[in-house]
Amino acid sequence: MNSQYPSALLENAVNEFAKLPGIGRKTALRLVLHLLRQEDSQVEEFAQALVTLKQDVKYCRNCHNISDSEVCGICSDKSRDASTLCVVENIREVMAIENTTQFKGLYHVLGGIISPIDGIGPSDLQITGLEERVKQGGVKEVILALSATMEGDTTNFYIFRKLHPYDVKVSIIARGVAVGDEIEYADEITLGRSILNRTPFDESYKLK
Amino acid sequence: MNSQYPSALLENAVNEFAKLPGIGRKTALRLVLHLLRQEDSQVEEFAQALVTLKQDVKYCRNCHNISDSEVCGICSDKSRDASTLCVVENIREVMAIENTTQFKGLYHVLGGIISPIDGIGPSDLQITGLEERVKQGGVKEVILALSATMEGDTTNFYIFRKLHPYDVKVSIIARGVAVGDEIEYADEITLGRSILNRTPFDESYKLK
Numbered sequence: 001m002n003s004q005y006p007s008a009l010l011e012n013a014v015n016e017f018a019k020l021p022g023i024g025r026k027t028a029l030r031l032v033l034h035l036l037r038q039e040d041s042q043v044e045e046f047a048q049a050l051v052t053l054k055q056d057v058k059y060c061r062n063c064h065n066i067s068d069s070e071v072c073g074i075c076s077d078k079s080r081d082a083s084t085l086c087v088v089e090n091i092r093e094v095m096a097i098e099n100t101t102q103f104k105g106l107y108h109v110l111g112g113i114i115s116p117i118d119g120i121g122p123s124d125l126q127i128t129g130l131e132e133r134v135k136q137g138g139v140k141e142v143i144l145a146l147s148a149t150m151e152g153d154t155t156n157f158y159i160f161r162k163l164h165p166y167d168v169k170v171s172i173i174a175r176g177v178a179v180g181d182e183i184e185y186a187d188e189i190t191l192g193r194s195i196l197n198r199t200p201f202d203e204s205y206k207l208k
Numbered sequence: 209m210n211s212q213y214p215s216a217l218l219e220n221a222v223n224e225f226a227k228l229p230g231i232g233r234k235t236a237l238r239l240v241l242h243l244l245r246q247e248d249s250q251v252e253e254f255a256q257a258l259v260t261l262k263q264d265v266k267y268c269r270n271c272h273n274i275s276d277s278e279v280c281g282i283c284s285d286k287s288r289d290a291s292t293l294c295v296v297e298n299i300r301e302v303m304a305i306e307n308t309t310q311f312k313g314l315y316h317v318l319g320g321i322i323s324p325i326d327g328i329g330p331s332d333l334q335i336t337g338l339e340e341r342v343k344q345g346g347v348k349e350v351i352l353a354l355s356a357t358m359e360g361d362t363t364n365f366y367i368f369r370k371l372h373p374y375d376v377k378v379s380i381i382a383r384g385v386a387v388g389d390e391i392e393y394a395d396e397i398t399l400g401r402s403i404l405n406r407t408p409f410d411e412s413y414k415l416k
Contacts, residue, residue, distance in 0.1 A: 004303060006268075007276045013261040016254040020239050029300065031228050035258060036265060036274075043262040046224040047255035050243060053221040054251040057244060060214075066244075068215045092237065095212065 062133070064109040064126045066091050074098075074106060081105045083140040087130065087159060089113050089152075093145060105143075108133065113146055113155040122158055130159065134166045141169040148175055174199075270341070272317040272334045274299050282306075282314060289313045291348040295338065295367060297321050297360075301353060313351075316341065321354055321363040330366055338367065342374045349377040356383055 005011035010032065017028035035043050059065065060072035067073070074080065074094075084105030088094055094107050110125040133139060142163060146152035160170050176194030177186045186194075213219035218240065225236035243251050267273065268280035275281070282288065282302075292313030296302055297320060305311050318333040341347060350371060354360035368378050384402030385394045394402075 004307075006280050006282070006299065006302065007265065007274045009257075009261045009264055009276060010274055010299075013257045016257040019250075019254075021242050022235070022238070027230070029303075030230070032258075032261070033298070033300065034229050036262065040262055042227075043258055046227075047259045049217075049221045049224040050240075050251055051255045053217045053240070054244065054246075054248055056217055057215065066215045066218055068217060072214050074214070090241070091214065091218075092241065094214070095237075099212075 060109075063107045064111060064129065065094055065107060079104075083138060084143065085130070085133065085139055085141070086143045086145050088145050089147065097145065105141075108142075110146075110155070113149075113151045114158060115151045125155075127159060127162060131162050131166075134163055134168050139168055141171060144170065144172040268317075271315045272319060272337065273302055273315060287312075291346060292351065293338070293341065293347055293349070294351045294353050296353050297355065305353065313349075316350075318354075318363070321359045322366060323359045333363075335367060335370060339370050339374075342371055342376050347376055349379060352378065352380040 005014065013032045013035075014025060014028045017023055017031050018025050020028075023031070035046065058067050058069065060067040060075055061070050062075040063072060065072045065074065069076075081104050085108050086097060086103055086105055087108045087110060088097065089110055089112060091109060094109060097103050097107075108126065108130050110127065110130075112120050112125055114120060114122055114125070130142075134142065142159075144156045144159065146155050156172060163170055174197055175190060176197060177183060177190060183191065213222065221240045221243075222233060222236045225231055225239050226233050228236075231239070243254065266275050266277065268275040268283055269278050270283040271280060273280045273282065277284075289312050293316050294305060294311055294313055295316045295318060296305065297318055299317060302315050302317060305315075316334065316338045318335065318338075320328050320333055322328060322330055322333070338350075342350065350367075352364045352367065354363055364380060371378055382405055383398060384405060385391060385398060391399065
């Protein structure tokens with residue numbers, strides 16, 4: 001046998017799985033063998049779900065979040081505050097922030113962050129769309145909620161400069177010691193930032 | 209929104225991925241978003257590889273290993289020793305043993321091991337097929353290479369009794385301290401077994 005695998009069909013399926021991030025060849029084989037043990041219909045449903053998603057996926061006209069309709073459920077929710085936009089990298093951050101139930105405004109999904117190493121420039125992101133939304137008026141505050149990395153900071157500054165001509169407040173989510181973390185082990189930049197950005201404390205303050 | 213996900217199509221794809229063993233919902237979402245960033249054709253190839261495998265997969269007539277043909281590459285290899293059969297649970301063990309390059313006989317893939325808890329009895333496995341191969345003659349030795357677990361041992365004893373009437377040697381792969389392991393940390397059953405099954409030592413002995 002030339003190949004490590006006894007079947008070219010099997011090898012092909014393993015190869016496809018191993019292209020996914022964080023899936024090595026051993027895990028890929030385990031997943032493929034699991035699918036082999038399932039009913040034909042289940043494997044077809046699995047394959048169909050992916051193809052249908054890829055073919056029919058839509059992005060919200062306003063915020064560019066993944067959506068089944070022209071305008072996503074968050075943007076079309078009249079009870080939400082349309083004067084506050086939260087700028088995030090991707091749908092995963094939308095879901096993470098929604099899970100906190102602390103934000104009642106709308107989102108703007110960039111679809112990535114500026115990263116010269118990966119060849120991603122401002123024109124690859126939905127930054128012009130953000131400027132358009134602000135230009136149309138009605139937006140009072142733009143909250144930057146990108147990763148606390150160099151790429152995130154670059155993107156933050158780029159957006160800040162783009163929005164500078166408009167009458168809009170630009171803020172950034174707090175950086176500080178994570179809830180549950182011990183001060184002793186916090187890195188100095190985070191700790192320093194948490195002291196600079198200290199907030200008033202009173203009896204109503206709770207860790208939540 | 210009723211659902212955590214902004215799109216039912218997305219949720220459906222995440223659900224399908226999350227059915228796979230060891231894939232939680234967060235990982236499933238990461239994988240689905242990765243596929244969303246790929247070309248349409250790549251997602252179709254991924255889906256097609258799985259459906260084709262499931263529809264067209266064959267099992268070797270002799271050893272029941274996964275194969276693209278009636279008889280697998282190992283069984284049809286005339287240079288291999290057809291008088292020695294190695295009994296394994298699944299194709300993954302075939303691949304693991306092939307990688308050692310220490311075995312030149314043929315395999316017999318059971319398709320699982322006896323596990324009453326999972327509802328797997330002897331009749332669900334390829335044990336009758338093994339008995340048939342031995343009955344036809346030509347097999348001198350059957351090597352049991354199942355997991356060193358209770359289920360593996362149950363299956364070993366069952367096979368041993370089934371093959372007892374025939375003129376065939378039944379052996380089991382060595383259990384002992386793994387290469388690279390420190391004696392101090394070996395469990396007592398393994399260590400005891402490795403002393404009972406000690407092998408002659410001479411200058412040619414090498415860890416490999």
